[in-house]
Amino acid sequence: MAAVACLVAGAQVVRLAAVFTLAWTHSVQKSEWQEDWRATPGGLVLQEVRVQGSGAGMEPPEGAVRAGGFYVARPQLAPQLSVILRRSGATADWRVCTQGRCRPMGDLVAADADPVELKICD
Template sequence: MIALCLGLAGSVWATLPGEPFTLAWRHSVEKIRWEEDYRVTSAGLRLDEARVRGSGAGMEIPEGAVLRDGAWHYRRDLPPLQPLRLGRTPEAGDYQLCRDGRCRDLAHWLGPPRADRPAVELWSCSPD
């Protein structure tokens, strides 16, 4: 069975079931929500689709994006990410991890963002 590990440099801070999930956050300046849908595979995290609800500084709408239900939907042809590294600081706010329509801040599993730990990685792993 495969799981989703959260941590840094191979150190596991939390392990979650390897179910599909959405990673969501608000742009720190523009306050616009971004969402990315991932599948957990043995090769890594596969990005299926992404959405953004607007544009702004450093937030160009990707070529080929389609406006649907108030958000720009697009796909990127990327290899599986292993790991997916996220910047996570108190000033920028937290990411949300969503499953089955329910979203929780990463703080639920990791505690609040901290200046002395400004990043987190997500990767597919084997649960212990």
């Protein structure tokens, strides 16, 4: 059976897909950041990062090239057992994109859940 990612917020568990994108807008720079992830038996693999601009802690990753209005990079990061997503309430919510459709994370788990863990489903 193929690996699938889940969002875990307290007792709430939401199955995503094997391939998905996390997206958000930086609170100061108002620049878009997108990360493509793939669930594997060994963990979550970051496949590609796209950053609309730079500044205020949003520097494009090393080796990024400019394409289509974004800096695009393929970071060499070891598979992650989990990724913790924090929600301050001071910025727009994370967006979770699967099969070409993006939704605020609050459509999937409680809007006030913090932190939310992204991990491989059990």
